Amino acid sequence: MLMQGLKKIGAVLLLALVSMVAHADYSWNFPEPVTPMALDTLHVHNKFMLITMAIFVVVLAIMIYSIVAHRKSKGFKPVADKVPSTAIEIFWTLIPFAILLLIDFVIMGIPAYHSVIMMEDTRNGSEMVIKVTGSQWRWQYEYMSGDAEGIKFVSNLTTNNKQMHNEEEKGQNYLLEVDNPLVLPVDTKVRVLMTATDVLHNWWVPQFGSSRVAVPGFIRETWVQVTKPGVYRGQCKELCGKGHGYMPVVVNAVSKEEYKAWVLAKKDELAKADAGADKEWTKEDLVAKGKEVYEKNCAVCHQVTGAGLPPAFPALTGGKITTAPIFGADGKYLPDSHLDRVLNGKNIMPAWKALLNDTEIAAVISYERNALGNSVGDFVQPSQVKAARQ
C-alpha cells in the first residue's frame, strides 16, 4: 500500500522532471551534456534530485497533515506518546535505518562510486594530452602530445571595458568570449593536466562536467571527450582575485579533419611570430602592437589610461619603473628595471615571460614608455628581450 503510493509519487515526480529536462534549453537544470562525464553527472544528479524530492514531499505531507489535523483551535486534545515495547521500538528504529542505508549507500552510493571511478580515470584510452595553466587572469594552453605538440598560446577575455561599464550594449557572449579558444578534436579522449602560476584557479566548462582546481606548483588532472562539435563556454570557479570574473574558458570542439587543419595553421602562425622576434622593428610599429597587448593583458589592473588602482596596482603614467632606464652600461637589463619587472614580476605583478612572446613583451614595454602620458623616448627590440631571457 505504502510502496504503491510511493511509486505513484515517484512516477509523477519523474514525469515532471523529465518534461522539464525535455525543454531543450535546460535552463532549469544542467546545460546540455557533451561529454560522457557530463552525461553521467546529469543522470546521477537527476536521480538524486528525484530521491531527495520524494523524501521531502513524503515528510512534508505527513507534517502538513499533522498541522492541519492536530490543532488546538480545532479542539484536538494531545495524545501522549506511549512508551513502546522493546520489540516495537527496535522495529521502528531498524526499518528507517535500513531504508536510509539503502538510499545512501546502495541507490545513491553505487552509481556515485562508478561516477567517481570514471571521473578519475584520466589515462585509459586517452589519445592526447594538453596542459592548462591558470594565471591571474587568463588561461594558457599547451599541447603536450600528438600532431599539435609544441603549440602553446594564451587565451584572454575579449569583452571590452565599455560593455562592462554599461557604455556599450553587451554582446551575446558577454564575459564568455576569448581571443584564442582552446581547440579540441571531437570523439577523442583528452587528458588535461592542470597547474597554475600564482594562485588557485579552477578550469570549468559546465557542459563538460569536469572541474578541477589548478594548484600552483602541483599537477592536477582531469579528462574531456567531447562528443559533439561546437563552441563551449565556461569560467574560472575558484576565487582568484579581482579578475576572477574575467577569465572565461572557451573550447572550440571541431571534427578531426578540421582539427588537423587548425594544427597546421596554428603552427604556421606561431613560427611567423617567432620569426618576428629576429627582425628589427620600428618604434611606431612596436607602440602600435604594444597598445593591443597592453589593453588585453595589463589594462585590467593598470587601467586603460595607465592610471592604475593605487596602492595595489601602481600608476604607469609617470611611474618610477616606466620612466627609469632599462639597460646598464654593460648592455644587460638592470634589476627592478621595466624589463625586469615585466619578465619576472614581483609580488602581485605576474611574471610575463611564460605568457607573452619576445615581440609582445618588447611591444608592450615600448608602448608603456611612449604612450599613456609617458614620453621617455627609448624602446626595446624583441631581440633584446630574447637576449634577456638567457
Added chain:
Amino acid sequence: MSTTTVAHHDEHADHPTGIMRWLTTTNHKDIGTMYLTFSLIMFLVGGCMILGIRAELFEPGLQLMNPDFFNQLIGVHALIMIFAALMPAATGFANWMIPLQIGAPDMALPRLNNWGFWLLPPSAILLTLPFTLALFGIGDGALATGWTFYPPLSVQGGIGVDFAIFAVHLLGISSVLGSINIIVTLFNMRAPGMTLMKMPLFAWGWLITAFLLIATIPVLAGAVTMLLTDRHFGTHFFDAAGGGDPIMFQHLFWFFGHPEVYILLLPVWGFIPQILQTFSRKPMYGYKAQVYAFWGIGALSVVVWAHHFFTAGLPVPALLYFMYSTMAISLPLAVLFFCWIKTMWKGSMSFETPMLFTVGWIILFGIGGLTGLVLADVAADAQYHNSYFVVAHFHYTLFAGGIMGIMAGVYYWLPKMTGHMYSEKLGKTHFWLTAISFNMTFIPQFFLGLAGMPRRIPDYALQFAEFNMISSISAFVLGLSQLLFVYIIITCVRGGKKATDQVWEGAEGLEWTLPSPPPYHSFTEQPVIK
C-alpha cells in the same frame, strides 16, 4: 519533570549603573543580553554588506563597485554572519537560559564570561576597520579572499588579511572561553537530581557544541597563524616553491570549518524541540534518541571535512571515504527530523510566532539538508562546487537552519527575558515576510548554479540575468523585513502586555517557574529535581 518551588529574594541585585554596569558585569543575564544585542547589530551590518552585493548583481555590468571591493564584501559578510552574528546569538541564549534551565544561580566562571564577551567588539572592529583605513589611503581594504582565506591568494592579499587573521584569533579565544564556561557550568552546577540525561535538550546541544569548539578552534587558529608567518616571516607552509602545499590549508581550515556548521546548528537543534513541545502541548518525543543523535553528529562532523574541496584533486580512496562518511550524516539527522515531527504528531498545536518560525525552520532546513546529501556525491559535486547551487544550499542551512531558528528562540524567550509580550501580529508578519522573501532569494540561486554561474563573481553572462534580478529584489525585501524584527524587539523591551511566569500555556522547564523577567540572581537556593 517536577520541581520544588523556591522563594526568591534579590538582596544581591545591587550593581553599578550606566556603562560601568555593562563593562564590569559578571551576571549571566547581562552578559547574555550583550551577546544578543551585539549579534543583532552585526546581523544588520553583515546584511547591509550583502545588500551591496545583491545591488551590484541586480543586472549584468559593473554599476556600483569595483571587483576588488566586491570580493572584500563577500568575505567580510560571511565572517561577520558566522562569527559575529550566529555564534554570539547562540552564546547569548546559552548565557541567558542555561543557568535558568539547570537551576543554577549563574554561570560557573562569571569573570571569564565577561572577558569572553568583551573580546567580541574589538574583533568586529578589526574585521571592518580596513574598510575605513582604505578611505584614508592606508592599505587596500578588507580581506578579499572570501571568508575561507585560501592561500596563495591570501598570502598575496593586503593588510586586510592580517586584520582578519587577528580578528579570527580573538573570536576563537572568545569562543573557547565561552565553551569552557558552559562545560564547567553543565558539569558542576546542575540542580540536585538533574542527571545528565535529565538535562534540557538545549543544554545537551550546547555541551556537544562546546566540545566541538574546543577541539576545532585551535586548528583554525593554527592554520591562520601559519598563514600569517607565510605572509610575513618567510615560512612556506602553503607555498609549493618552498616545499609546502596550498591544499594543506584547506584540510586544516575545513577540519574546523565543517564542525563549525554543527557548532552553529546544534544549539538550535537543542531548543527547537523545546519550542515544539510547548506549542504541541505534549512532551518532546525521543529525548534520548535526540541526545544520541547529537553525539553521532558531533563525532561524524570531525571526520568529513574534505567534502568541501572534492575538486581540489584528492586520491580516489579519499574521495570515496569522504563521500560515504558525508552521506552517513543523514542517519542521525533523520532521527532528529523523525523526533521533531513525532513531537508535533497528535499534539494540540497552536501557531504563535515561535511555532511558525519552528515549522518553517523544519521545512527549510530540510531543503538545506537534502541538498547537502546530493552535494556529497563527488561526481555531481564537480558541477555544484563553487557554483550558486552551493550558495543556495548553505544559506538554507545557515540562514534558514541557523538564523530563522535563532529567531524562533528570540520570540520564544523574549517575554521571559523582558517580562513583556511582543506584538503577535507583527511577529507573524515578520515570519511570513522572512520566509517568503528568503525562498524567493535563494530558490533562483539553485537554478543559477545548475545553469553554471560560479559564485564570487562581480559580473555575469547575460543568460543569468533574470534569476539574479529576482534574487536581488527578494534579498532587499528580506533585508528590510529584518527592520521589523528590530522594531518588534525594541517595543517589547520598552513595554507591552505583562508576561506571566509560564508565558506559554504548554511551557515546561525550570526557566518557566521563575517570574518574567527573572530576578537579577535567579536561584538563590537550588531547586530539587525529582
